[in-house]
Amino acid sequence: MDKLYVLCVDDQREVLNALTQDLEPFETSLMIEECESVNEAWEVMESIDANGDHVAILITDQVMPANTGVDLLKRAKSDPRFQDTRTVLLTGLATHQDTIDAINTAHLDNYVEKPWSKEGIHQIIKVLTTKYLLSKGIDYNEYTEVLDQQTLFETLRKTT
Amino acid sequence: MQEQVNFEWIKEQFFSNEEKKLALAKGEILLESNQVNNRLFLVTKGKLQGFIKGMELENYPVLEASKNKFIGVYSYFAEGNRSYSRVMAVEDSEVYYYDKPLYDHTNEEMVSLAPFLISVVTNELVARQHFAKKMAMEKRMDVQRLLKAEKMATLGQMAAGLAHELNNxxxxxxxxxxxxxxxxxxxxxxxxxxxxxxxxxxxxxxxxxxxxxxxxxxxxxxxxxxxxxxxxxxxxxxxxxxxxxxxxxxxxxxxxxxxxxxxxxxxxxxxxxxxxxxxxxxxxxxxVKQLGVTEHEWANDVEVNDTIEQALVIVKNLTKRVDTSIRLDENIPKTEACHGQLVQVWINLIKNAIESMIQHGTENPRLIVASTYSDTEIIIQVTDNGPGIPKNIIDRIFEPSFTTKVGGLSFGLGLGLSIVQRIITEHDGEIEVNSEAGNTQFILKLPLIN
Structure with a gap:
């Protein structure tokens, strides 16, 4: 079974703790990693890729010291290794321009405002994991716990 | 052949008779309002202003004449020859006057003077128009300043109210x-x-x-x-x-x-x-409370070291994260100051120093808070070995709403150093900043008042 990672990036530990706590139900199928900065996140992403594993979902805060979340998303999208990585901007403080940038240049999949709801983030993880599995052609039967049936059916219907 | 009518010629011809010269000291009145006037004055030195009495305004300026400008134009030319404003010298001034009544001029004289008279009158019209515009602009700017001040006052009140509610x-x-x-x-x-x-x-x-x-x-x-x-x-x-x-x-x-x-x-x-x-x-x-309200009490027996120690208690959870040394001179005399506000100053400086070291990930972060005194002043130094203040922002750090803290729980309102500066200014003190990578020092000098 391929190792699928969900990377959470936020410079506030309290936020990281709360977020990973909400993601715990998925830990049987997905690996959760926490990073406190964009640079750290990039190192972790490279080492995951070097091990032959997948960076499936990248959830990042926008406003952080040094590089912003959008910087990270842009960098990921322009790197062939992370072309299929699904992205979520999770933020309480993104300007209008940041958001436009994120959508236009970083091809953001999802924008979530803080405070988030547990159910909302669960749904997003399921949809994005499903999309990732399908775009990578990974056998989704091993990941039934994190699949979103509707996304699965719709995608399959379109392709067949 | 008639000589060309220009200003110099006019001045020479009609406004150079030493017998028709008046010297006015600042504040002296040249014409009272409604006074009969048959003279046309040329200002050669100083400045005069005409005022009218408004409903609420005691003296509202309506015209102004400085060197080479005419005064009494309206009363000299108009029927009835009455001045409509009260003309006063606003600086020590000198004027020459021409007092041959208009009706005493012969037809030939009138013809040769016409260009001059027309130019005097037109110039006067333009000058008054300009003056009126200037007054209107100033008034508008005053109104804008007032509105802004009012807005800030409202903001301050709102902030204080909000702060009170949140505090509870x-x-x-x-x-x-x-x-x-x-x-x-x-x-x-x-x-x-x-x-x-x-x-x-x-x-x-x-x-x-x-x-x-x-x-x-x-x-x-x-x-x-x-x-x-x-x-x-x-x-x-x-x-x-x-x-x-x-x-x-x-x-x-x-x-x-x-x-x-x-x-x-x-x-x-x-x-x-x-x-x-x-x-x-x-x-x-x-x-936020500090923003709009100055309810702190001043006293003449403030122990500056006490204010530092109190600040250190409040920021204890920060100081314990770095190597903090406190070097206070125990002999510092009591002075006149505002205890609460000084505490606020030290909190802000210490917080800034430690947060910058933590955010930057300074190795062996170190903070020194020291106090000493001379005959005339008390000197407090807050020194850290953090990244330093970049040269391009050092001039702006005291501006309100200037902040470098954008991430995380330690976000800043950008009020810290602007509050520090306001308080130190109120104490007639001085702030000095020396900063380079690995050594940033804020030196505050408070006058010693016993």
Missing amino acids: SIGVLDGSLDRLRVFISQCIADGHFKDLASFFELGRDKGQQVSSEDARTRRKRYESLMKGLSSSQTRRLSKTGIEPLEIQQLIRKHPSAADRIYDLWEVGCTLYDMQVAATHATHVVKS
Whole structure:
């Protein structure tokens, strides 16, 4: 079974703790990693890729010291290794321009405002994991716990 | 052949008779309002202004004449020859006048004077028009300034109101938190988790000290040493900072302890985080309150060292994160100052220094707070070995709403240093900043008043 990672990036530990706590139900199928900065996140992403594993979902805060979340998303999208990585901007403080940038240049999949709801983030993880599995052609039967049936059916219907 | 009528010629011809010269001291009246006037004046020195009495305004200026400008144009030419304003010298002035009544001129004289008279009248019209425009502009700017001041005052009142409301809520949270902390600590120490109480206390007293990077390396150790743990368990345990060797035996004996240890540590950690957040919220509210209100009391027996020590108590959870040395000169005399405001100054400077060192990840972060005095002043120095203030922003650090703190719980309102400056200015003191990488020093000098 391929190792699928969900990377959470936020410079506030309290936020990281709360977020990973909400993601715990998925830990049987997905690996959760926490990073406190964009640079750290990039190192972790490279080492995951070097091990032959997948960076499936990248959830990042926008406003952080040094590089912003959008910087990270842009960098990921322009790197062939992370072309299929699904992205979520999770933020309480993104300007209008940041958001436009994120959508236009970083091809953001999802924008979530803080405070988030547990159910909302669960749904997003399921949809994005499903999309990732399908775009990578990974056998989704091993990941039934994190699949979103509707996304699965719709995608399959379109392709067949 | 008629000479060309120009200003110099006119001045020469009609306004150079020394007998028809008047010297006016500043404040002297040339014409009263409604006074009959048959003279046309040329100002050769100083400045005069015409005022009318308005409904509410005592003296409202309507015209102005400085060197080479005419006065009395209206009353000299108009029927009835009455001045409509009160003309006063606003500087020490000199005027020459021409007093041959208009009707005494012959037709030939009138013809040769016509260009001159027309030019005087037109110039006067234009000058008054300009003056009126200038007054209108000034008035508009005044109104705008007033509106802005009013807006700031309203903002200040709103901020103070908001701060008061928030303060009450934070007070309740802070107090409840304390009680909860005592109660939970007691329950854990007495209850059936008492063997694991030390893990709770670790979280409660220190919070999460492990960076995500440290956690990742520790997680590898957990994975290789304790194969039975799930992915979620290794991730969680690695965050506590507890080494796998410390709890290996315990978990082998009681597998359920793996989750318990983390749960208890996490409860402790939550209490710690709440405490940090409450302290921070209190500080923010205090800063906002400082904005609009100056309700602090001044006294003439303020011990500056006391204010420093009080500030250090408030920022204790910050100073304990760096190597802090306090060097206070015990002989500093009492002075006239505002105790509460000085405390605020030290809090801001210390917070700034420590937050910049932490944010930058300075190795061996060090803070020195020192006080000393001379015959005339008390000198306080706050020194850190953080990254320093970049040259391109050093001139702007005292501006309100200038901030470098954009991320995380330590976000800034950008009020800190602008408050510091306001308070020190109110104390007739001075602020000096010297900054380079690895050595930033704020030197504050307060006048010694006994």
